[in-house]
Amino acid sequence: MPARSSDESRARGPRVDAPPAEPPAAARARVETLVAELRHHDALYYQHDEPEISDAAYDALRRELEALEAEYPALRSADSPTQRVGAAPAAGFATGTHRTPMLSLENAMNADEMRAFDARIRRFLAADLGEAWSEAGIELMAEPKLDGSAVELVFEKGRFVQGLTRGDGQTGEDVTANLRHVPSIPERLTGRRPPALASVRGEVVLPLEAFESLNRGRAERDLRPFENPRNAAAGSLRQIHDVDYERLRSLEFRAYALEEGRPAAIERQSDVLEQLRAWGFVVSPEVERVPDVDAAIAYHDTLLARRGELPIEIDGTVIKVDRLDLQATLGTVSRAPRWAIAFKFPPEQAVTVLEGIEFQVGRTGALTPVARLRPVRVGGVTVSNASLHNQDELDRKDLRVGDRIVIQRAGDVIPQVVRVRLDRRREALAEGFRLERSRLPERCPVCDARTVRLEGEAVTRCVNLDCPAQLKNNLRHLAGRSALDVDGLGEKLVDQLVETGIVKRLSDVFALDAEQLEGLERMGARSAANLVAAIDRARRTTLPRLLVALGIRHVGETVAELLAGEFGTLDALLEASPERIGAIEGVGPTIAQSVVRFLADPGNRAEIDRFLALGVEIAAPAPEPAGDVGARLLEGLTFVLTGTLGRPRSEAKRQIEAAGGKVTGSVSRKTDYVVAGEDPGSKATRAAELGIPVLDEAGLDTMLAQGPTT
Ligand code: IVH
Secondary structure: OOOOOHHHHHHOOOHHHOOOOOOOHHHHHHHHHHHHHHHHHHHHHHHHOOOOOOHHHHHHHHHHHHHHHHHOHHHOOOOOHHHOOOOOOOOOOOEEEOOOOOOOOOEEOOHHHHHHHHHHHHHHHHHHHOHHHHOOOOOEEEEEEEOOEEEEEEEEOOEEEEEEEOOOOOEEEEOHHHHOOOOOOOOEOOOOOOOOEEEEEEEEEOOHHHHHHHHHHHHHOOOOOOOOHHHHHHHHHOOOOOOOHHHHHOOEEEEEEEEEOOOOOOOEHHHHHHHHHHOOOEOOOOOEEEOOHHHHHHHHHHHHHHHHHOOOOEEEEEEEEOEHHHHHHHOEEOOEEOOEEEEEOOOOEEEEEEEEEEEEEOOOOEEEEEEEEEEEEEOOEEEEEEEOOOHHHHHHHOOEOOOEEEEEOOOOOOOEEEEEOHHHHHHHHHOOOOOOEOOOOOEOOOOOOEEEOOOOOOOEEEOOOOOHHHHHHHHHHHHOOOOOOOOOOOHHHHHHHHHOOOOOOHHHHHHOOHHHHHOOOOOOHHHHHHHHHHHHHHHEEOHHHHHHHOOOOOOOHHHHHHHHHHHOOHHHHHHOOHHHHHOOOOOOHHHHHHHHHHHHOHHHHHHHHHHHHOOOEEOOOOOOOOOOHHHOOOOOOEEEEEOEOOOOHHHHHHHHHHOOOEEEOOOOOOOOEEEEOEOOOHHHHHHHHHOOOEEOHHHHHHHHHHOOOO
């Protein structure tokens, strides 16, 4: 909303005398839209760790709302998103109240806004402490703005007792148990006289290397990669079920503030950081005290140039008044301190032409629009595709082939489409583009079957179970590590098998013979024989693996374990009533419905029968305790699992627990045995240091069968 021009104001008389402007209907409507949009994005960001717009786009919406509210205060509601720091915590964790609120920061987007910040501080100090402050030197602390998840850590008498996420700034989620596995969070503060109570604040970040390896692992398991290290850090911290301790160990906590427990001698933010270091925290090595705002701007530019060399993601500089007494004088306005500001880096964005929109068909038949772009360099790489998620996103952004669009790279993952440059549509028309609205196709681009969009769902699907695209994806999934783990059945081969019609349904894979395979490209007699042998090995499997292999929507390793644990055998599961499936703890209604539907389908039943007829065999489950104390061979023993095991970790855990043992996440003196698979990592080293026996997987099997032999 442009500010009213001075001519107009004059025509209506001096503005000071006028009653507060009655908001025009257009402003009211725009505020409503902005509030709704910001709420939506807040929930995605804070509760689901899955934002769908860039930070820059979010900031733009927020600023627009702030400007409207400033112009028409009547439109500012008490619960406007501009009045809150975040969204309330999601269900699942206990909550805790911050001793003092966790604030947010105002942003500056350029050097002018930084100078305005400096001028504001001076005005304020001059008004409070005397005119001399308008010229005085005010030292500033310059720090990297860490792009992670803010947490408060509480230490009582030097011991770590509680860790909370920021949440809505007042109340956060209690993630203490998870934080205890983050190596840079000390259990105890170093030094002799810790304060009775200390509240240390900082950011949990995921270093880029760990982020990339996490995403590689997720891609292998067909899980959606995290958009950026920030979401990955937040997601890791908020794991509730099946906590992945290695993921927690790869996080890093960097401290930047001390709210309570400040020793009396501390007078500056720079002293705070020194104290935090002395207590054993990691403080960003790049922090620097600077004499004035010009030096702060120069620091920002240097840091921006070095951004690519840093091991973690940062998204700007935080500039703080160094003296704590001045900070106290300056105080806080609504959600942010007056004495600090976040000087943001410009996002890595570029403008290019949307040359086409194609639709990919996923394993579950979901059609995903993909933007084909005129290749453009952004953030150091050439980009030619971007995911568009779903039809709603296409509609919301009003993307049309030919459009000039702003794209942005976040972290290492596929680029995002930020928005259309509506101001450049004329160029598209001049190039002969018709700028038609794009719709998800009514027919599957792969098999031409009808597509459907179920009510309440964002996705459109091809519902033809024999669709080659789905079959390919299902076949890849069946060969994956958490399913039947078929060595050598890679992407190219899957494509050929489906395209040549050798595999027409999933079960055909068990009927393959070497002769058929030898006819395929790049398939010698030897690799054909190897593949047949690998498929043969995969035939003998476990119930959870088989369930994963069937490709039932929402049934991954964890749910498969739950189903297998509940029913024990495939027959029992096939006969189970929907009520019983729905009653399993940990299986929500959506998952239960998906399982019930899958099993009720005669086509799927026939496939399962065919799997069995073609030799798929379920290995007998591990001995269950069955109330027989004699079978609890591992009673009282504590195990730690590390590295890649041949079976899913959750299965090893279940077997150990069934035999009366306990499985914990980290090695301590209380650990009795460490079971190490491939690439065991630091836990095995730690076990060696503590003299704890390390078993391989065969050793574990012996133990499960006979109990400890030494
Ligand atoms: S100080 C009272 N220092 O940025 C001010 N915050 O956008 C509290 N952040 O909520 C924050 N690096 O999560 C501070 N060196 C740094 C920071 C930092 C990242 C985060 C923090 C804050 C957010 C505001």
